[in-house]
Amino acid sequence: MLIKPAMNLEQVSPKKVSDFIFDRLEEAIILKEFMSDEQLPSERDLATIFNASRITVREALARLESLGLVEKRVGAKGGTFVLPITRNSHLRNRDEMRRNWDSMIEVFEYRMVVEPGAAYLAAQRIKKEELQQLRDYVTASIEPDCTREAFRSIDVRIHLSVAKASGNAYFDHAVRQIRTKINPALDLMPYSDRVKVNNYEAHRDLIAALEAGDADRSRDIMYRHIEHSAEAIRARVFADESFED
Structure with missing residues (x-):
């Protein structure tokens, strides 16, 4: 039956x-x-x-x-x-983010599966012009005159570009969805030379792996990068101090 x-x-x-x-x-x-x-x-x-x-x-x-x-x-x-979204970060206080933390964890878990997978495919399919665009973004992110808003914008463009380079529309759509959910939290993170350098190094290593066509390394670098991001957000949300830098 x-x-x-x-x-x-x-x-x-x-x-x-x-x-x-x-x-x-x-x-x-x-x-x-x-x-x-x-x-x-x-x-x-x-x-x-x-x-x-x-x-x-x-x-x-x-x-x-x-x-x-x-x-x-x-x-x-x-x-x-x-x-500038960061100008009104006080509208998204820690209490609000704590209340919605279970939902944020689900986004983190989803991201840890989707973005490394997109990077894996991108290493096999990325075009020369897409690689050059990524290089340009990463170079701009470390410039001394890169403002906080510009830095956050470049970070979004890098991750969306990797998803698009996967050649899979589902990954492209999924990463847009993820970034829409997670960007408000990222926009509350501190901005400093150390933050710029850490992101620059992670993105630089990712580009090197993509250029080499090393799918496994690209996936692993992306996984570690977004794992670090999730840990940083959690530390920021549950820290004793306020969100102010």
């Missing part, structure tokens, strides 16, 4: 269009696709892009503003501008 597996059906609630617009814009800001002080498209343009009303767009922008991700500026050069 064939036994049918139990179906895991869950209730869902209809998503408002403004929620969808908010999610897309928040992701783009968190992933640094819109940089600090960059102006978002106008309400009219966003309404066209999302095929929505300007009122709906305005609702989404208001939510972004309430989270300290954007601000509206008036005047001849007015509009909606992206704020």
Whole structure:
């Protein structure tokens, strides 16, 4: 007799269009696709892009503003501008992150499987121009004038680029999802020359392994890199001192 597996059906609630617009814009800001002080498209343009009303767009922008991700500026050069996420880090305090720590652990576990796997495939499939782009990112990350926001942006681009170089759209999508969840925590981490050097060395070693086509080494380097990142975040969240540098 064939036994049918139990179906895991869950209730869902209809998503408002403004929620969808908010999610897309928040992701783009968190992933640094819109940089600090960059102006978002106008309400009219966003309404066209999302095929929505300007009122709906305005609702989404208001939510972004309430989270300290954007601000509206008036005047001849007015509009909606992206704020440095680290400027409003006080809005994500340690208590909030502690309350959601079980969820963050799940993201860490997911990341420890996905990103090393993406690096493994990337070592076999990466193109010359993709390698050069990674070299450029890593070089820029160690420059003396690399600001905190620029450094965080470069870090995101490096990891997304490795995922894309895997040649697998599922890895690409998964790493975007991971970075959207984990970036707010990374944006709260201290920024110093030591942090820059540590990240530079890890990324430099990864590029060398990718260039050599060494899939096992690429996977292992990525695993150690993100394991160190998870440990640093946990130490920051549960330390006695505040998040301030």
